[in-house]
Amino acid sequence: MPAQSYPALLNNHQGFLHGADYNPDQWLQHPHIIEEDFQIISRAGMNSWSLGIFSWAALEPEPGVYRFDWMQDILDRCAQANIAIILATPSGSKPAWLSQAHPEVCRVLQWQGPREPHRGRHNHCPSSEVYRREVSRINGELSRRFGAHPAVKLWHLSNEYGGECRCETCLQGFRRWLQERYGSLDALNDAYWNGFWGHPYNDWEQVHPFEVIHDGLQLDWRRFVTDITVDFMLMEKAAVRQHSDLPVTTNMMGHYPGLDYWRLAPHLDVISNDAYPSFDGRSDESTSLTQAICDANLMRSLGGGKPWLLMESTPSQLNWTENFVMKRPGVHRREMYLQIGAGADGTCYFQWRKGRGGSEKYHGAIIDHAGTHTRVMREVAEYGHTLPQLEAVLGSGVNARVGLIEDWQMRWGLECAHGPRKNPKHKGYMDEIHAWHHAAVSRGLSVDIVPSNGDLSNYDLLLMPMGYQVDEKLGQALERFVGNGGILITSYLSAHCDPHNRCHLGGWPGSGLRQLCGVWAEEMDGLPDGEVVQVTSETHLPGLAATGRARTYCERIHAEDAEVLARYRSEFYAGEPVLCRRAAGKGYAYYLAARMDQAFLDSLIDAVVEAHQVPSILPQRPPPGIIVQERDNGQQRFLFVHNATPTAREAPLPPGTWTDLTHGSTYRDSLSLSGVDSRVLIWQNISS
Ligand SMILES: [Zn+2]
Structure with a gap:
């Protein structure tokens, strides 16, 4: 996005938001603790709390019996102390009485399996009319009482929406969704290529997502799960909007695989993320840093470039990792600056105070069981007190000249396909996204994440690794982009399929990319982990590594109308091209036919930036680290x-x-x- 100044994250709050998830409902029997919380918050350089995220049972201990007094008291004190409250709707955790009275609010995990018992959280059926009615009711009560309270600045819809339900109600909803999408079974049979193994449907009741042979069907199920989640979220939003016009957000989880966040984002006033990178500061963590930046860049991109909010992070340890490594001194501040560097105008934590029990009693917090005289508390306070000095940064954007085309449609398309590689997790889409993003960010380039239907016109360089699904529209957009002077780098496994996951005919890459890139991919070698194919570069692209190692995926391509920049040096396809470039209009299209090692990829980005004068933060790649x-x-x-x-x-x-x-x-x-x-x-x- 071009450089510009954006409005404040919240138009009724000045400065960075610096806050935490606050659960006073766990401490109502200990008023001195709550008293202490109010004394500590400003000492910690903090100005915000997220309240009520799992408070339904505390707000309504029995059906229709409300206990809003404790929340009223907290909010009144916050207003007095100028603490900004992000008020959550409590749908992430159901009260036990609700599950007991109406088991259908619980989720079904397996097709034709039993309902989940009441347990845990984030496990409701999004289609349940009872659950929707009850959530709408409690949200409405919250909004009626507190939607205009001076302490409340932002609505926090639910918590980390995710998961899916496989109950009969959700199944019927899916079939209706398909009918609206396809209109007829003929169209659906065609989209799913149902002639395969003789599986056409002649009745909508036959359509069932437990049928795994149709990858188009599996893909549609994932899309439906996003749509039903968005529908549920909009129900929650409408309920709070009955009595309040405050902005709304929901906390996303980076590149969470289960929901297409591009479909949630347009309904949110503020984009929020939960981020728990496992930095500890004991080794070169460049790769982890750029991965965290990748999630952060996604958040900024989801909001069209505007500043966003880091809703959850931890200043200390994660209780759910294999080990329990402490963040070394300084690591916390670096993590927060990294988020601000990607456009966050607020950084908050889970959680304010560690609970005495429950599954997250060891999860990092600002206030430990021992109290506040801790290193973690001092580091949080030190960081908090530097934030006013950074206020000139507030509202600024990121002038990214590089767009990384990646989205859930590409990822799901590849993951749902039966091959190449059996295990969807081993197909490595996100690994390759992170590798290309790392190559660009470690070079000193600002990168936006661009969905496959996004606006490409802002960028000088577009990266599209493993761009599995490319339809005519994207193919034409890429052709226009290159024709107008843009530089495109795409790769193996690109433009294999249309949005139904049907393979393109006429040679890969399809949708016009064969002509644009001047290459034809005839076949692909899928190598076992650990095996490599050697690669040697020609000398036409200054800065490109002389040699490299290809692994996992090696396409055999023909340079039909392209300059060969590197070739395989081993295997029976030694001498054949692996990296090609074609001039088209005012720009260039590069095609990389194999998964290359990071050093080769880094050198490719360096060479392309140099050859085409792509604007970057630094004139050259900074030293490692x-x-x-x-x-x-x-x-x-x-x-x-x-x-x-x-x-x-x-x-x-x-x-x-x-x-x-x-x-x-x-x-x-x-x-x-x-x-x-x-x-x-x-x-x-x-x-x-
Ligand atoms: Zn369901």
Whole structure:
């Protein structure tokens, strides 16, 4: 998105949001604890709490018996203390009395299997009329009482929507959804290629997603799960909007595989994310840093470039990881600066205070069981007190000139297909997305995530690894993009299928990409893990690594109308092309036929940036371990510099004079960073 200044995240709150999930309902019998919470919050440099996320049973202990007094008290005190409340609807966790009286509110995990018993959370049936009625009722009660309360600034719809229900009601809903989508069984049979194994349907009641042979059907089921979830979310939104016009959000989970967030995002006023990268600061964590940035870049992109909110993170340990490694000193601040660098205008935590029991009693929090005299608390407070010094950053965007085309349709299409590779998890779509994103971000490029039906016109360079589903429209958009001077890099397994997962005819890549890239992929070698095919580069692309290693997927391609930039050097296809480039109109299309090692991929991005003068934050790739990000409001530029390693590093700076926003030191050319250090700098106009 072009550089610009955006409105505040919340139009009734100034400054960064710095808050946490707050569960006073767990402490109602301990008023001195709640008293302490109000004393500690400003000491921690914090100004916000997310309230009521799992509070249904505390708000309504018996059907129709409301206990809103404790929440009223908390909200009144928050208003007095100027604490911004993000008020949650409690649908993420049902009261036990509701499941007992109406078992159909619970989810069914297996087709034709039993209802889930009451347990856990995030496990309702999204189609259940009873559950919808009850959620709408409690949301309406919350909104009627607190929707205009001065402390409440934002609605938090449910919590981490996800999962799916396989009950009869959901199945009937799916069949209606299919009827609306296809109109006739003939159209559906054609879309799913149901002649295969002689499986056409002649009655809608025969259509059942437990039929796994039709990948188009499996793909549609996933789409339906998103649509029924969006429908449920809109029901929740309508309920709170009865008495309140406050903005709404829901907390997403990065690249969560189960929901197409591009379909949720248009209904949200604020985009929010929960992010739990497992940084600990003991080794070079460049790869983990750029993966976290990938999720963060997705959040900014989901909102069309505007600032977003990190709703959950932890300043300390994750109780659900294999080990229990502490974040070393400084790691927390680096993690938060990284999120701000990708466009977050608020960073919050799960959770404010560790509970004494329950499954997350060891999950990181600001206040530990021991109290507040802890290293974690001090680091949170130190970070919180630097935030006012960073306020110039608020509202700025990210001027990304690189778009990474990836979305759930591409991913699901590939995962639902029976092959190549048996296990959907081993197909490695997200691995390749992360590898290409890493190559770009570690080079010092700002990257937007672009859905396959997105606007491509803002970018100089488009990356489309494993672009499995390409329809005519996307094919034409890519052709226009390149014709107008854009640089496209796409790869093996691209444009195999249409949106129904039917293979394109006429040679891969389809939908016009064969002509655009000037290559034809005849067949693909799927290698066992650990096996590699050697690759050697020609000399036509300065900066490209001389050699590389291909693995997992190696397409045999023919350069029909393209320049060969690298070739396989081993296997029976030695000498055949693996990387090609074709000039088309004012731009170029690159085709990479194999999954390459990271060093080769990095060099390809470096070489393309150099050859086509793609704008980047830094003139050259920074040394290993240094990651940079930039925000820009059209008038001011802010540089985020991170040391991904535990040892000191020298970071190169872009041309100009840069001032550290937290202590005012100025730098030119370079900056010394201690281990895991992270800085935010503002560019000083030379004339000032
Ligand atoms: Zn259901």
